[in-house]
Amino acid sequence: MVLTQEKAARGKPSDVEAARLERVEGAAFRIRHHALNMGEVQGQGYVGQALGAADMLAVVYADQLRFRADDPEWDGRDRFLLSTGHYAIGHYAALAEAGTIPVTELETYGSDNSRLPMSGMSTYTPGMEISGGSLGHGLSIAVGAALGLRYQGSDARVYNFLSDGELDEGSTWEAAMGAHHHQLGNLTAMVDINALQADGKTDTVLRTEPVTEKWEAFGWYTQRVDGNDVGALLAAFDNAAAQAAATGRPSVILCDTKVGRGVPLLEDREKAHFMRIEEHEWQLCREQLTAGFEGKAAR
Template identity: 60%
Template sequence: IALYAALIEAGVLPEDELETYGTDDSRMPMSGMAAYTPGMEITGGSLGHGLGIAVGMCLGLKRKQSDSFVYNLLSDGELGEGSTWEAAMSAAHHKLENLIAIVDFNNQQADGPSTATLSSEPVTDKFEAFGWHAQRVDGNDIEAVRAAFDIARGLKEPRPRIIVCDTRMAKGVPFLEARDITHFIRVEPHEWTLALEALEKGRPQ
């Protein structure tokens, strides 16, 4: 849904279409579809595809001698997919310094905590062992994330980079933060008001 918001800001999708998110025949399904979502270049949904696609894009850019970066956002659940680690190994082998991966490590999956479903720890050590430059930061600290991106982009080493972001879902809304399962979160009508009040209260003056 964050990508849909970005596409709306870019003028690719109309804002009022957000009301259709996740409904039948919507151009904004829960997982984007390249076939009928404007601005969507690939079809997502199944875990483990993203990093492999990013590796292919990086290889193509290097052959074109482009200095562009490819950014790939992964969930911590995707670290349980074998294809992710095949892509990680391939990225290091091809010295893809134009690849910056970000892991949203919120410890939530549909089946419960990702660390309980299939632990991927120690994440940074594993990526380092695969030949990546790895950092780990508080993903809810925007300045820390920004600094990590500056480091990743500024590296001169010919290897891929990854930033593992430890995040808390519904950050800033205490009663939602405390819920055991927030992967598919249901917010009741009266809770929207409480959530907005909590966010307003926590906003810097």
Template identity: 80%
Template sequence: MGFEERVRRVQDAAYRIRHHVLTMGEVQGQGYVGQGLGVADILAAAYADQLRYRADDPHWEERDRFLLSIGHYAIGHYAALAEAGIVPVAELETYGSDDSRLPMSGMASYTPGMEISGGSLGHGLGVAVGMALGLRLQGRDERVFNLLSDGELDEGSTWEAAMGAHHHQLGRLLALVDVNALQADGKTETVLRTEPLLDKWTAFGWFAQRVDGNDVSALLRAYDEAEVHSELTGRPSVILCDTRIGRGVPLLENREKAHFMRIEESEWQLCRDELTAGHEGANR
């Protein structure tokens, strides 16, 4: 498959993921909709282009592992799992409801394809390191992907895990950092300044790249480069993805209090219309 065809396939998948996010958001009328929209391109590139999995067998031993460290981003991950055929699209209507397999924070015990449970942030990369090391000790070559956020870089446990990954030369580990510059207590730079991120990850021994996380072409090139580099050097890789909360829906991209959004009943169809118009306009 040519590169342009890969780009188009991922762009189409990202559009459907965003549509699924809006479907789930409307069920509750609020939530982490902005984050789900913002990381849709990252998730689409992973599930439509990179990950090895079987939709009808989420526990297939030879699957690549995708770990959602940021449990409150589950709305985006569920959308990606639905796009991948692992979760039925119709089930998205149950998001956050009693007895649903799709709770508002990701839970491995409930949801097919969810490798770890969310909760307090800062643990995902440590689990990913242990998983990648365990797979290697078993003589396996499956890749381990970990999606985490720039807010999680406030946590010392994340950097301990980063050191461990380099020490053990876990070349099958790829970290994806959603750098949306916002967390629960405000702008990331005012809560705890973590820049320069590229220099820090490089200093920790990782092969680090920084791209526009809402640019599918840039993402795919970064994914490809990470895999090639890991094969050559054995070093873990990280892609720092600068994203925009609410991406694809202009009404939500500029909304204040974007970490946890309240969206009025009358706005949902407008959100869908903006999303569709933007996708169709980009494909003309």
């Protein structure tokens, strides 16, 4: 299923929907801002992915996920599994926005003895459920977690964040087959399709299209949306929840995103998988981000 991206087709939102949209868009802006601040600590990093995935992370943490910020190990929590460990910079920003880690701690990103290493480690960081990477293992862990929660009689959900590059891995598709076999309606996967891998553009490394049809063939309820459109993401998650309740099938939301989203200076930068940003550019990035957000809010 491919959702239309024409906002007019969704009609004028109600006051409740408008407030929901505003809340999540605000969270996405702050996640991007946090990511830029963290990136400046090292002068480089996976900043582009964090900016591109910020809307996805904001929808999960500001709207979908059931958790207790002061008790990351709460048994009743929903599980968010970051399969792509190098996206940790974005996840830390989301955890700070959620109140699980202090915003001031973000200044230690990637530093010695920090709880916030450049690649996510569950043993270090509150709220980090798994140590992501090598890539391709996250969905397998998510399937096991969802199945285990079912056996425990828990109504907690599992959300698994994957990258389009992970669709190159056979283990991902084995897990997808297992999730459908076990009818894991408590599992939602989201795939960041930014068309870029460390070795180059995704379609030149290993073409995965037609990816929507592949997931559908594996029995998942499948939606493809603009992953930088918060309204479209919220609608997709609502649809996923409704379908899970009705059919018991696992859901996947395929999210087309743009690396560096929200900062024009970075959106078309070459070698964007691991960005090196000059010292004088960081403040310009923040200014562009703020101007774009304020301009959107004013419309």
